[in-house]
Amino acid sequence: MNSPARAVTMDKLTSLCKRRGFVYPSSEIYGGLASCWDYGPLGIELKRNITEAWWRENITARDDMVGLDSSILMHPKVWEASGHIEGFTDPLVDCKECKQRFRADQLEGDVCPACGGELTESRQFNLMFRTFMGPVEDSASTVYLRPETAQGIFVNFQNALNSSRMKIPFGVGQIGKSFRNEITPGNFLFRTREFEQMELEFFVKPGEDEKWHQYWKQERFDWYLRYGINRERLRLREHGSDELAHYAKGCADIEYEFPFGWSELEGIANRADFDLGQHKKVSGKDLSYFDEENRERFIPYVIEPSAGVGRPLLAFLVDAYDEDVVDGDERVVLRLDRRLAPVKVAIFPLLRKAGQPEKAHAVRDLLKHHFAVTYDQAGAIGRRYRRQDEIGTPYCITVDHQTMDDDTITLRDRDSMEQLRLPIDRLVEEIRTRLAAPPAAAGG
Ligand code: GAP
Secondary structure, three states: OOOOOOOOOOOHHHHHHHHHHOOOEOEEEEEEOOOOOOOOHHHHHHHHHHHHHHHHHHHHOOOOEEEOOOEEEEOHHHHHHHHHHHEEEEEEEEEOOOOOEEEHHHOOOEOOOOOOHHHHOOEEEEEOEEEEEEOOOOHHHHEOOOOOOOHHOOHHHHHHHHHOOOOOOOEEEEEEEEOOOOOOOOOOOOOOOOEEEEEEEEEEEOOOOHHEEEEHHHHHHHHHHHHOOOHHEEEHHHHHHHHHOOOOOOOEEEEEEEEOEEEEEEEEEEEEOHHHHHHHHHHOOOEEEOOOOOEEEEOOOEEEEEEOOHHHHHHHHHHEEEEEEEEEEEEEEOOOOOOOOOOOOEEEEOOOOOHHHHHHHHHHHHHHOOOEEEEEOOOOHHHHHHHHHOOOOOOEEEEOHHHHHOOOOEEOOOOOOOOOEEEEHHHHHHHHHHOOOOHHHHOO
16 A cells, blocks of 8 residues: 655654654653653643543444453452463563573574674563562462553453443443563553553353454544544555454554554454353353343453553654745644644733733633643734644634724634634634534634
């Protein structure tokens, strides 16, 4: 597939993220900690908008879904039952010369790619972080930081069923942190050792699983398109039988074309009855479902759309990044979907006198209870627009001479750059309508 050329590179994006407060290296004053990142003031707003969009569309706006927030530390038997203690491993090799470690399945030759040195035999390395619960550090007190949020849902299957009185098909979703001691993290937010996941487990009757698998593949693919990802840079890739995880009967990845190539954003797996079956066996608790209508009992099958948060966030940023020329000036503009943009409205006084700053503060006070807003009075108006374009702010409001006479302002659209004169008392309604409208109708 030929995709159009684009201005974005990972270097440009990571530097914008740092400079404007989307993402900082973790513990930077101590030199950083490999593959760990902190979300800054704009990053956290963007992240919240993404997770809220996911939660709203996959949980609260559906009749067949409920939410959950399970703990990160769980009983070690969970990981025995799930197969993670036995099978959540990557093949690892060490370089005998420079001591670097590599994933054996990602190496092209049989010598160290860094120094050409001899490599050790490959051995299996478990990706779960281990720690100890309580004051005694022995095998009896070993616990794991969860490597996926999914198991918190499986072990709560009966609780969620009983308390919500849902009937199959239904699902349970959760958003939370997961941890994996990745051998080769990298590509900025793409592969980290601590990350957030948005996972949902959809419980269905065996035999209806293929139908629901198709449904969720389409549903999740369309979600990315609805939030503005370019169709040409998104694809669904079915797994070959040799790549399936130990629990999966089938799986497809939603992939995005990052500057470093096509890579997974989300996996949609058919986990069959693997997890509930395993937890039933290991815990001895009955995790079956009784279908009242057909008077039959079964272990439900599970369809699992499982996304990270960092990867979609990175994809939204990469996809939105654009450079163009306005009035002879180059500008960087993040064409983020308006609902995801961290700041919705920037308010400027044209002059720093004549009562304009006070009026602009009053407009900010009016809007700040409805939208994420910012105020800026520093520098020429063109530069202020550029600063907002670079962080994806969809609307800029300018208070000028005329405002002081008739209480109207100008509203400028990030993408079309059109300016519209509007009375202040219509602003909340106008901006709300524009933010909710599909992109083309909202002025972009
Ligand atoms: N419960 C199934 C599961 O965890 P996965 O394919 O291993 O499946 C699901 O992970 C999603 O979690 C991935 O598609 C990716 O978005 C995110 N993810 C996994 N490992 C990650 C890592 N090391 N860094 C960032 N995101 C990661």
